[in-house]
Amino acid sequence: MTYPKIELHVHLEGTVRPKTLLEMARRNDYALPARTEEELEALYDFRDFAHFLDVFMLVTGALRTTDDFRQVVVDYAAEAAAHGAVYFEGIFAPGLWRKELDPDDVFAGYCDGAQEARELHGVEVRLTPDIPRVYDPETAEDAARYAVKYRDRGVVGLGLGGPEEGHPPEPYERAFAIAREGGLASVPHAGEVVGPESVRGALDALKADRIRHGIRAVEDPGLLRELAGRRTVLDVCPISNLRTRAVASLDEHPLPRLAAAGVRCSISTDDPALFGTDLTRDCAAAVGLGLDPQDFYAAGVEGALCDAETKNRLEAIGATFEWDAFRSLETQIR
Numbered sequence: 010m011t012y013p014k015i016e017l018h019v020h021l022e023g024t025v026r027p028k029t030l031l032e033m034a035r036r037n038d039y040a041l042p043a044r045t046e047e048e049l050e051a052l053y054d055f056r057d058f059a060h061f062l063d064v065f066m067l068v069t070g071a072l073r074t075t076d077d078f079r080q081v082v083v084d085y086a087a088e089a090a091a092h093g094a095v096y097f098e099g100i101f102a103p104g105l106w107r108k109e110l111d112p113d114d115v116f117a118g119y120c121d122g123a124q125e126a127r128e129l130h131g132v133e134v135r136l137t138p139d140i141p142r143v144y145d146p147e148t149a150e151d152a153a154r155y156a157v158k159y160r161d162r163g164v165v166g167l168g169l170g171g172p173e174e175g176h177p178p179e180p181y182e183r184a185f186a187i188a189r190e191g192g193l194a195s196v197p198h199a200g201e202v203v204g205p206e207s208v209r210g211a212l213d214a215l216k217a218d219r220i221r222h223g224i225r226a227v228e229d230p231g232l233l234r235e236l237a238g239r240r241t242v243l244d245v246c247p248i249s250n251l252r253t254r255a256v257a258s259l260d261e262h263p264l265p266r267l268a269a270a271g272v273r274c275s276i277s278t279d280d281p282a283l284f285g286t287d288l289t290r291d292c293a294a295a296v297g298l299g300l301d302p303q304d305f306y307a308a309g310v311e312g313a314l315c316d317a318e319t320k321n322r323l324e325a326i327g328a329t330f331e332w333d334a335f336r337s338l339e340t341q342i343r
């Protein structure tokens with residue numbers, strides 16, 4: 010027996026499993042530094058966050074065509090549904106720095122995939138493209154305009170990702186203003202490897218509606234009170250934080266302290282293929298840290314950027330699921 014799940018933070022490029030990556034690389038004539046699934050998996054033994062970004066960019070480079078981007082969404086929807094997902098928000102890089110790509114092919118492919126995912130697997134998918142922090146402000150503004158262009162095809166927010174250290178959010182204020190004026194929400198990464206000042210910058214400069222990660226907010230009691238008071242949902246990814254060395258161990262993860270302070274926390278995988286995880290494992294890690302599945306499902310509903318009709322359906326799923334029966338079964342198994 011599984012329980013319904015909502016995932017608000019998953020990088021679509023980071024869902025590509027080794028077998029699929031090899032197939033895409035071959036058909037796109039893209040060189041990989043590995044020939045087998047086992048060799049690719051060995052690359053994912055990350056030394057630090059910078060190493061992870063290097064491998065992430067390697068995977069991203071294999072995606073070349075509209076059909077590649079479509080396939081990524083559909084494949085992950087099948088995987089997520091098997092773990093109980095009823096809704097997820099997929100993150101992707103617009104690819105404006107890749108001269109061989111037409112950004113419209115990237116956006117159209119992911120949007121096509123979101124529609125097909127619903128039809129084939131019954132999972133609601135929304136999209137939140139991420140501005141890489143290596144973009145200059147002008148390119149970031151172009152990315153924001155592309156995101157707004159695809160608002161009617163399932164793009165619901167704009168994010169900020171990439172190397173947090175040395176790349177504060179403030180230079181991207183105008184890009185996020187463009188997105189907000191175009192009807193999109195603000196969902197930047199912050200407070201993953203940089204402290205509370207990163208979260209504060211995301212809230213103040215980017216008018217964040219939700220924070221991706223945000224775990225370093227635990228270091229500032231005043232910020233915690235503000236997050237709780239605003240009901241700002243944090244997209245917490247426990248196993249990702251362990252794999253990138255953002256936390257030394259799961260036992261030391263700040264998730265219980267965030268929840269105890271009244272901060273709403275949803276649970277996600279971040280980059281499941283690269284981190285050797287899946288939605289069941291990350292949710293189990295959260296439960297092991299003392300969180301209740303019903304609570305982080307509710308946080309997922311609250312943080313979801315979908316339309317009112319879809320949100321009502323998600324609320325109904327949570328309201329009708331027999332959470333007590335699930336807890337009782339879990340207790341018996343343990």
